[in-house]
Amino acid sequence: MYTTLISPRQLMDAPGESLIVLDCRFQLDDPDYGHAAYERGHIPGAHYLHLDYHLSGSKNGQNGRHPLPDGQRLAVDLGALGVGEGTQVVAYDDGTGQYAARAWWLLRWLGHGKVAVLDGGIAAWLAAGGPLSQEKPQRRPCRYVMRQGLQRPLEAADVLANLDDKRFTVVDARSPQRFRGIGETIDPVGGHIPGAANRFFMDNLTAEQHYKPAEQLRAEWEALLGEGFDPAAVVHQCGSGVTACHNLLSMEIAGFRGSRLYPGSWSEWCSDPSRPVER
Structure with missing residues (x-):
């Protein structure tokens, strides 16, 4: 498996x-x-x-x-x-x-x-010598049974409350420039969620676009979050909840299981002007 x-x-x-x-x-x-x-x-x-x-x-x-x-x-x-x-x-x-x-x-x-x-x-x-095809695959329909999720998303209200509670650390997967609010071209507001750490998702990859070895990823996550950090107290976000999944996968590869996703991410957070912004 x-x-x-x-x-x-x-x-x-x-x-x-x-x-x-x-x-x-x-x-x-x-x-x-x-x-x-x-x-x-x-x-x-x-x-x-x-x-x-x-x-x-x-x-x-x-x-x-x-x-x-x-x-x-x-x-x-x-x-x-x-x-x-x-x-x-x-x-x-x-x-x-x-x-x-x-x-x-x-x-x-x-x-x-x-x-x-x-x-x-x-x-x-x-x-690796793998072929490509233009054929449409045959479908084998079945009933997909939903089970208890292995991942639990958070909402903006959870992240907002955490600004005071500090129950988890938010990790932003966007580039350092966008994290700082420099040259924002995708979302209407530049900056990041107050208190968030920054781990650009591209840092998970080698020059050949493969994920780095598990040991290297583990060392890099510990350098960012500290040795002995609790993965369950880490919440990932990005611009729209896509590249944050790259960081989630990176942590799983490194053996850090149990971190969570804030799917709305920066594009949801900055849509409400009452939510604070840090630059």
């Missing part, structure tokens, strides 16, 4: 009858890019999931740019693809893994532990 990462070779050797592969390619500035890339060629048997349509819910102007999808709806979508209790799910993209990590977190949110991200994405798959 793979629960964090899977290598291209391991994916090639995985039994197909109990495997579902999810293509999560996406670009923020071109929402149609991922599906077009999927049509041109994808890992054989992969199904496409769109960040906006499948991996996010409806926006209302106050719940962030990529709010969580309705859990029941997502469960139906996964069941339609053939994801059942014993299914090994593998997610990939062609970027730095943030969209695949979002799918990884969402499945864990629904209680599905057998889900992993393809380390290095489709580039690593091709480098």
